[in-house]
Amino acid sequence: MYQSEIRVTGGFRNHYGVHQAVWSLFPGPADARRDFLYRLETPDAAGTVRLLVQSRRRPVSGPLAQVATLETLPLAAVSEPGFRRFILVANPVRTHSRRASGRRHGARRPLTEAGARDRWLTRKVDGAAEVIEVRSQVLPPFRFRKPREDFRRGCIQPVLFQGLVSVVDGARFADLLCNGIGPAKGFGCGLMTVTPAPTQPAQNMPPGA
Structure with a gap:
């Protein structure tokens, strides 16, 4: 990598x-x-x-x-079991069914409440890592227009996550790092970067914003 x-x-x-x-x-x-x-x-x-x-x-x-x-990127080293500080810009959403949304492929709605965002992240890394600490912040929306598709417009609501995880399955965590987390990866979401952290994490991270 x-x-x-x-x-x-x-x-x-x-x-x-x-x-x-x-x-x-x-x-x-x-x-x-x-x-x-x-x-x-x-x-x-x-x-x-x-x-x-x-x-x-x-x-x-x-x-x-x-x-x-x-x-x-030394993927094997950064995905070994242990504590990691992380930064992630992602697009946490809830997908509504086709029937509920009235759309052919359903509809994605951004998660705007801090607790819901943090629970979304916990679900996404489940089995690969345990979320120890996390704070999240809504970023300005990504707006785009596709000129080759009749100037179709779109808007993505990114969220910045920062915190601490404990890697429990190195292979699964490496897969997350390689393939990204959540939707909108083609528009700057999903990349998690990690750095080593002390074995005894501090307990002073503020709650999600």
């Missing part, structure tokens, strides 16, 4: 442009499946869009996005 910092250029005005720029880092067949995750970082003073990208393939700089830094 590779982990890279990416600079996006081109003055994109919506998240679909960023989505396309990330795809451009991995040239290949048009029908290739997505094998990367990314997270939007805070733009710098000059307004440059910066991304953290995790990928199975090595990214290649191009006119839309440039690789600023690149390193190999």
